Amino acid sequence: MLARIRSAYEKFLEAVVIVLMAALALEVTVGVIYRSAGHSLVWYDEIASILLAWLTFYGSALAAAKRAHIGCPEVVAMMPPRVRLAFRILAEVLVIAFFALIAWVGYSVLDVLATDNLVSLPEISVKYTQSVIPVSAVMILIAELLTLPAVLAEALKGGGHSAATGEGSH
Helix, strand or coil: CHHHHHHHHHHHHHHHHHHHHHHHHHHHHHHHHHHHCCCCCCCHHHHHHHHHHHHHHHHHHHHHHCCCCCCCHHHHHHCCHHHHHHHHHHHHHHHHHHHHHHHHHHHHHHHHHHHCECCCCCCCEHHHHHCHHHHHHHHHHHHHHHHHHHHHHHHHHCCCCECCCCECCC
16 A cells, blocks of 8 residues: 555656656747747746756655665665664654754745745745745655655665665665
8 A cells, every 4th residue: 555655656756847847848948949039038047947946856856755865775785684774764764854854944934035026027926936945845754754664674674775665775
């Protein structure tokens, strides 16, 4: 059951990333066409930057769901079983605590940004564009929690990297 939920979550994140990549590609293409025609769009650069940031943050959530972040699985695999499990638990607690903090601080900052608007599109609040920080942090937390049982089972079993979890260690 958890594997199906995790798979559905990965597919959802993949769809979000694909939509963002397509939107960024389309926006850049339109911007280049207009600039080539001598009619630059005033909002082109600002929106491209926002889309790239969103792609980065939501892509990180996808990488967390696939356990594809950079790690040292070989070092973990060489540890004795009890040390390996303790190390894995500590690493997971630190990652979860870090992203919980990012979500909380990111959400807190949104109130400060409520009065700021984009320069090129003043009808759009910076609060909306920066909501990617707490939202993606929560998405990463969900990914971490969905993969946690498999990660701990793998640590108990004796490996540092599992093809089944895609886990590359944090």
